[in-house]
Amino acid sequence: MKDDVVMGTLTVRENLKFSAALRLPKSVKEQEKNERVNQIIKELGLSKVADSKVGTQFTRGVSGGERKRTNIGMELITDPAILFLDEPTTGLDSSTANAVLLLLKRMSKQGRTIIFSIHQPRYSIFRLFDSLTLLAAGRVLYHGPAQHAIEYFQSIGYQCEPYNNPADFFLDVINGDSTAVAMNKADDSNTAERTEECSEYDKTLAEQLAEKYSNSAYYRETKAHLESISSGNKKKTKPLFRQITYANSFLHQLKWVSRRTFKNLIGNPQASIAQLGITALLGLVVGAIFFGLEENSAGLQNRVGAMFFLTTNQCFSSVSALELFVVEKKIFMHEYISGYYRTSAYFIAKLMADLIPIRTMPSIIFTCIVYFMLGLKPTAEAFFIMMFTLMMVSYTATSMALAIAAGQSVVTIANLLSTVAFVFMIIFSGLLVNLTSVMAWLSWLKYFSIPRYGMTALQINELPGLNFCGSSNSTVLNSGGSYRETGRMPCTGEEYLESQGIDMSTWGLWQNHLALACMTLIFLTIAYLKLHFMKKFS
Numbered sequence: 001m002k003d004d005v006v007m008g009t010l011t012v013r014e015n016l017k018f019s020a021a022l023r024l025p026k027s028v029k030e031q032e033k034n035e036r037v038n039q040i041i042k043e044l045g046l047s048k049v050a051d052s053k054v055g056t057q058f059t060r061g062v063s064g065g066e067r068k069r070t071n072i073g074m075e076l077i078t079d080p081a082i083l084f085l086d087e088p089t090t091g092l093d094s095s096t097a098n099a100v101l102l103l104l105k106r107m108s109k110q111g112r113t114i115i116f117s118i119h120q121p122r123y124s125i126f127r128l129f130d131s132l133t134l135l136a137a138g139r140v141l142y143h144g145p146a147q148h149a150i151e152y153f154q155s156i157g158y159q160c161e162p163y164n165n166p167a168d169f170f171l172d173v174i175n176g177d178s179t180a181v182a183m184n185k186a187d188d189s190n191t192a193e194r195t196e197e198c199s200e201y202d203k204t205l206a207e208q209l210a211e212k213y214s215n216s217a218y219y220r221e222t223k224a225h226l227e228s229i230s231s232g233n234k235k236k237t238k239p240l241f242r243q244i245t246y247a248n249s250f251l252h253q254l255k256w257v258s259r260r261t262f263k264n265l266i267g268n269p270q271a272s273i274a275q276l277g278i279t280a281l282l283g284l285v286v287g288a289i290f291f292g293l294e295e296n297s298a299g300l301q302n303r304v305g306a307m308f309f310l311t312t313n314q315c316f317s318s319v320s321a322l323e324l325f326v327v328e329k330k331i332f333m334h335e336y337i338s339g340y341y342r343t344s345a346y347f348i349a350k351l352m353a354d355l356i357p358i359r360t361m362p363s364i365i366f367t368c369i370v371y372f373m374l375g376l377k378p379t380a381e382a383f384f385i386m387m388f389t390l391m392m393v394s395y396t397a398t399s400m401a402l403a404i405a406a407g408q409s410v411v412t413i414a415n416l417l418s419t420v421a422f423v424f425m426i427i428f429s430g431l432l433v434n435l436t437s438v439m440a441w442l443s444w445l446k447y448f449s450i451p452r453y454g455m456t457a458l459q460i461n462e463l464p465g466l467n468f469c470g471s472s473n474s475t476v477l478n479s480g481g482s483y484r485e486t487g488r489m490p491c492t493g494e495e496y497l498e499s500q501g502i503d504m505s506t507w508g509l510w511q512n513h514l515a516l517a518c519m520t521l522i523f524l525t526i527a528y529l530k531l532h533f534m535k536k537f538s
Contacts, residue, residue, distance in 0.1 A: 005071065005330055005331045005334040005335070006054050006067065006070050006071055006074065006331075007054065007260060007264060007331065008053065008054045008055050008056035008057075008059070008061060008268075009053060009054075009056060009059075009263065009264045009266075009267030009268045010053065010054060010260065010263060010264070010267065011050070011051050011052055011053050011054070012041070012046050012049055012050050012051070012052060012054060012062065012066070012070045012073075013037065013041065013050045013051055014260075014263070015054065015070055015073075015074060016037045016040060016041065016070070016073055016074060016077065017033070017034075017037055018074075018256060018260055019073075019074040019075075019077045019340070020033040020034075020036055020037055020077045021033065021248075021252075021256045022247065022248060022252075022253060022256055022340045022341060023077055023078050023247055023338070023339065023340060024036070024077065024078065024247060025247045025248065026247075026248055026249075026252065036077060037077075040073045040076050040077065041073070043076075044069045044070075044072065044073050044076075044103065045069070045103075046066060046069055046070065046073065049062045049066050053267070054067055054070060055067070056268060058268065058270055059267075059268075063096070064091060064092050064093075064096055065092060065096035065099055065100055068088060068092060068096075068100055069100065069103065072085070072088070072100075072103070072104075075338075076107075080112070081111075081112060081113060082112070082113045082115065083104075083107070083112055083113070083114050083115070084115050084116070085104075085114070085115070085116035085117075086116070086117055087116070087117055087118060087119065088100055088101075088104070088116055088118070089101070089118060089121070089125075094122055097121075097122075097125065098122070098124055098125055101121075101125045101128055102128070104116070104128075105128045108130070120167055120168065120171060121167050122165065122167075123165045123166065123167070125167075126146070126165070126166055126167045127146075129146035130145070130146060131143070131144070131145060131146060132144065132145070132146035132149050134149075134170055134174065136174045136205075136206040136209070136210075137204065137206040137207075139206050139207070139209075139210035140210060140213060141174065141206065141209040141210055141213055142170075142209075142213055142218070143213075143218060143219075143222055144218035144221075144222070148218075149166065149170065150166055150169070152216065152218065153169075153170070153173060156209075156212050158173050173209070174205070174206070174209070176205050244336070244337065244339050245339055246339055246341070246342065247339065250342060250344065250345055253340070253341035253342060253345035253346075254341075254345045254348060254349055256341075257341055257345055257346055257349035257350075258349040258352055258353045259353075261349055261350060261352075261353035261354050262353045264354075265353065265354055265357070265358075271320070272358060275317070275320065275358065275362060276361060276362060276365065279317070279362040279365050279366055280365055280369065282313065282366070283365065283366045283368075283369030283370050283373075284369060284373075286306065286309060286310075286370055286373075287369055287370050287373025287374060288373070290302050290305070290306045290373075290374050291373055291374070291375075292373075292374075292375050293306070293374050293375050293376070295466055295467055295468055296468055296469075297468055299468060300463075300468040300490075300493075300496060303374075303376075303462060303463065304431060304459070305431070306370075306374060307455050307458040307459060307462070308429060308431040308451070308455055310366070310370065310390060310454075310458065311390075311393050311429065311450075311451040311454035311455045311458065312426055312429070312451055313366075314363070314390055314393040314394045314397060314454065315393065315397040315422050315425070315426075315450055315451055316422060317362065317394070318359065318394055318397035318398040318400075318401055319401060319415060319418055319419070319422075321355065321358075321359075321398040321401045321402055321405070322401050322402075322404070322405040322411055322414045322415055322418060323405075323411055324350060324354065324355065324402060324405070325350075325402065325405055325406050325407075325408075325527075325531065326405055326408055326409065326410070326411050326414065327411075329408075329409060332346060332531075333534075343528070343531055343532045344528070344532075346531075347527075347528050347531060351524075355398060355402075356395075359391070359394045359395060359398050360391060360394075362394070363387060363390040363391040363394050364387060364391075366390060367383070367386055367387040367390055371383055371386060376462055377461075377462055377465075382461050382462065385457070385461045385509075386458060386461055386462075388513070389454055389457045389458055389461070389512075389513065390454070392454070392513055392516040392517065392520075393450060393451070393453070393454035393516065395516070395520050396450050396453075396516045396517075396519045396520045396523070397422070397450050399519070399520045399523035399524045399527065400418065400421065400450070400519075400523045401414070401418050402523065402524065402527040403523040403524070403526040403527040403530070404417050404418050404421070405418075405527075406526075406527040406528075406530035406531050406534070407530040407531065407534040422450075424445070424449075425448065425449040425450050425451055425452070426449075426451055427449075428445050428446040428448075428449040428452055429449055429451035429452045429455050430446075430451075430452050430455050430456060430500060431455065434500065434501075435452075435500070435501060436500070436501040447515075450516065450519065453512040453513075453515050453516050454512070454516070456502055456512050457509055457512040457513060459493075459497060459500075459502060460497065460502065460503075460504055460508060460509045460512075461509065462493070463493025463494075463496060463497055464492075464493045464494055464497070464504055465492075465493060466492065466493040467491055467492055468490070468491060468492070468493070468496070469491035469492075
């Protein structure tokens, strides 16, 4: 719990309710869950901010201490007998850190065992400790009553100066800053003892301190206690470590995770609004550039160019999905380990409540603006096929982005990998090079090009039935993007498609959508497997 793992767009109460809904069994009534939430809010002193949002990088929320207490409260929902915390004071000022530790002390007096790691606590915090364990280089240097630690180190030659913070003193000893004290003590001993002391300094300081602790009464007492515990468990079966149990069904988990994802989307609308605004603006710009396409050689060139841009834009606009799993990686790992939900429930909820709406709406807006400004085929069938095609391209590109980003910790790396993949796909989209002229040992790459399937479907949907012959001799767009003079240009859309090696049949159209659907399923499967088998335990 070094990093807070609460949803910033939700209120303190909503975060606690989410924990209660997923970690308490359905046998616990809703009223009892609400009472448990209210009890924890009161116990943690969060009543004044219970209905305030926790806060994100865009919106101001509760204070750092209140955020930390909310984080602790989510773990207290199940009323655990033991509470583990990893550096609960990280990121807090000294006053707030002291308040959090006082809260933990009160909880320990209520019968809970509180175990946490902490670095260099102030004295007011140190004196709250009941038991202290000092670790260095993977070795135990001391374990025993916190108030006896100074006495122990004095017994092995380390003197704590008056008014020095014990925690600072222990760090000085571990880091070797107080070894002169031990050396002075050694100077008073005989030569044989001094020789033995020198041989000890050939070891690391951590090894020396660990060896001295292993010869102490505290070590023998701890070892005897552990042996008595283990002897009582000899007849028990070996426990299954890292086996996660769930309090609720898959559908219950899916409902609550989807609900939270929708709330998160509504509570943090900046990215969604910006994407819709940019989509509308880009649609107007593209519509103005290719406005009123005519049936001539320029019209053919502009139609193909517009379709290329539409599919390419859908691919690159899907790069924003890279952050979907990366940003929430810590929250997902914490909640998965804590038994909130299954990986499948989280994955499907993100697709239903976040991914699909964000990718669907821009495609609809883009089609509605561009289609009529360009003057494409005035039929409802052609309009909806174009809209469906752009959606499928967006879904497939987004799925590929998720497959790349799942399990990643840095967005930059995922961004670079997806950009390289899209660049290769664009080369084999069908505009920059005639795919029928590509060498056989490279032509197979076209089957992995998302823009190619989208562009092919758009061309089959738009070009058949159109006549582009303006004169007997005219300039026509070559498949490589250049112009050539010809005495016999493709007069119809059918002739152009044939020159590109495109099947104009009904199957020729819908096989592109089928290919996109298959690629989407494959990429989503990869993304899910990467999430599921990602290293979640450290």
